[in-house]
């Protein structure tokens with residue numbers, strides 16, 4: 053019986069300064085095979101389809117179950133998680149490239165620290181640090197939990213920023229993930245202590261007004277986070293905060 057094979061083309065780049073090259077690999081098909089398991093197999097025997105020895109492909113991954121957000125890359129032109137990209141559902145040759153909006157480190161590894169800088173800019177946390185007993189937390193009603201839970205599913209993959217036409221060096225736009233986290237922490241009974249600061253952080257350049265509402269973000273999010281609803285809600289709050297600040301000045 054003929055062996056079933058799967059064909060991949062990976063974009064390789066040894067360093068940010070090196071020229072990018074495409075390498076083709078033919079692997080034996082296995083049940084449940086995904087893009088990360090294929091790269092693991094290549095690492096065990098790094099030889100291209102034309103028999104040339106090469107190096108293992110560099111990429112980030114951790115959980116292998118679409119939870120950690122580290123394996124985001126472009127697969128057949130779509131930003132998505134490599135560990136949940138089953139080869140059976142992909143057209144061949146399967147073309148794999150790094151995300152394009154983030155500084156390249158090597159091969160499929162990119163530096164996504166801009167998301168974490170943006171989350172710091174908006175204080176995306178609940179302030180509970182202290183050297184004393186803070187007591188039990190405030191009550192959160194089931195309806196609030198239901199509204200907040202989807203927002204808390206963000207895995208920081210940055211796919212929403214990759215596909216956003218407004219996320220670029222010119223606008224400095226923070227992107228949909230950060231805005232959704234503002235909604236989450238502003239909804240939290242303890243987290244809302246920073247509500248005004250968060251809204252002010254989104255009021256200036258690179259803030260919420262940069263969003264053109266193209267909705268690419270909500271379509272690509274692997275966790276189906278209601279990003280455009282979050283952008284509308286936070287946008288309304290940012291305007292209300294601006295008016296409040298103006299009346300006080």
Ligand code: SF4
Pocket residue numbers: 215216217218219227228262263264265266267268269270280283
């Ligand atoms: S709605 Fe469009 S412009 Fe706004 S964050 Fe989403 S992709 Fe970007």
Ligand code: SF4
Pocket residue numbers: 205206207208209210211212213228229232272273274275276277279
């Ligand atoms: S909002 Fe969705 S697409 Fe954006 S970083 Fe979070 S999980 Fe990824």
Ligand code: FES
Pocket residue numbers: 112113114115116117118119120121122123124133134135136
């Ligand atoms: S390895 Fe964690 S999301 Fe893919």
